[in-house]
Amino acid sequence: MQRLKSLMKMTAVRLSAVYLLLFALGSVGLVYYVTNTATEIIEAQSRTAIEEEIVELGQVYSVTGIAGLVRSIDRRARQPGAGLYLATDATGRIIAGNVESLQAGILDEEGATPGAFGYTRYGDDAGEIHVAVADVYRLPNGMRILVGRDQSDTIRFREVVRSALVWSLAAMGAFAVLAWFLIGRRALRRLDRMSAASARILAGDLDERLPVVGAGDEFDRLSDNLNTLLARIAQLQEGLRQVSDNIAHDLKTPLARLRSKAEVAALTAENEETKAALEGMIVDADQMIRTFDALLMISRVEAGSHPVLKSTIDLAAIAADVTELYEPLAEEAGATIELQASPPIHIDASRELVAQALFNLIDNALKYGGSDESPAHVTVAVEDDGDQAIVTVCDDGPGIPEDKRERVVERFYRLDESRTRPGSGLGLSLVRAIANVHGGSMVLEDSHPGLRVSLRLPKMRGDGDGDDTDEG
């Protein structure tokens, strides 16, 4: 049902449904017109033939009188494939012809019958009814003569054409539905693959490309174009990153020199004022160096050029460790930090990087999850999600509006509200880079109220599944 609904949502299917409907209506109209016109023409021909015969019979009557007329009618009626002939006397008794009975009242009106009427013929099977058109002619002595042409074939022709139409329309409809299903499903599958790929790209994986099957059709052309576009975006982004990396790298060396000059000068300075100024310079230089270091670290982690040194670590233990480390700091600020204890969950990861990610998350939660008036309540929890180990850090602060959540992960992006507070705007970028390099992800969610950041890391295979019971 769901499948059918999504099929109906496809433009191609909807368009072809409309075409099918229009075509069906057109065919019905055409067939109706053709059969009607054909029967009208046949009827008109029959009437002309009837009129001519009436004229002939009239001549026969004027030459040979009633007896000749009756003989002539009898003779004509016996010919193979003959039309309808009937002669009655003034009382309506049949005296000649091949009609056994006919619809009541036909003989009462003189001239052409208003339409087709039913009749039976001599020699027919019982119950067989024919249809015909005819002219009725009354002689001066009250005798009535009926000459007609059978119309059953015309009507049968019309029925055959109409049933053919109905069947072909039904078959067409069935074929169309089948074709939609087969072609549509195939197109739908490719579209599904394309939208899945674009979802991954939107999630930040710019290396992902839309699938090209090599059929050279419109889907492939679209994928090709979008892939070229993506390559261009990736190239621009890479360029941007390289520029910022180069700036960071090139400025670090003179900055480091500046720092050590200031430091040595401060060591030997005799004037207290000069010393204070030099120490201020050192603090500022350190701030810049830290920003550059964070930037370069994100790039290094993201580039994956240096494979991360992984080992088996217990995520629950690291979470407990880092929480414990931050606990006094939180307490001093009047905030709370609570750890929801968890049994060990082993992951194959870099202890340093995972700890650094947690540092950043807890630091952010304490910094932005509260204010001086209402300090943050931070919760750190570790969960086992089957394939993944998840560590979540929640605060009850103002949170991040949904439309900004993607942006705060970008380098240097900071919410307006947090610009006045210290920070480089690189914390979450680093956390995401760390998540990515471990094949995991970082998810920002609403914690009602507050922000909830989950760091999802792939679990070590075979850990916590309980299938290695023979060891324990």
Place this chain on the structure above:
Amino acid sequence: MRILIIEDDREAASYLTKALSEAGHIATHAADGEDGLHLATTRDYDMMIIDRMLPKRDGLSVIAEMRKAGRQTPALILSALGQVDDRVEGLKAGGDDYLTKPFAMSELIARAEVLGRRRQTGEVETGYKVGDLELDRLSHEVRRAGKPIVLQPREFRLLEYLMKHAGQVVTRTMLLENVWDYHFDPQTNVIDVHISRLRSKIERDFDSALLHTVRGSGYIMRDGT
């Protein structure tokens, strides 16, 4: 202390020499790996500061050669590479400490002094004493003026490290490295709060201060009198 500096950046080396002399040490400078190795194997130093990337012979190979020649001089590796793995590699090659450029001179001096001193105390100690504060490493007991002080396990390790290096400046990163085993710049004052908690436990009911803050550097454990 006699300190050997092997560093090809002359300007950096001159600041290092100056800062170390200012701190009361005698520094000798070698500008490349070969000269450095020669000095390290022929003369006696309390510790050496060596750049990882050097002309003629790289820093790690200088350390490896020197160790092969039977010299145990503690080595502090300086590197522009800051990756976690680089650090591990450096320590595996026989380095005793690792510092990423750019570093704070106070950080370098603190680490150099801890490394140089380490050499003098060979055997494993079972306890430390600073003034009237005593720490027993075996029973995990801490007493001041005979009165027991109850510490959390982490506070005990923090105090243990500070007392082990009594009389020497230990920096915040050194504490994070040695007490928590994390090797990055915490960028916040997390360590300071732990110190002030510990300080209140060991000093609250007593007259003299033992744990002092060294402005711009870190902390020092010292009997105030």
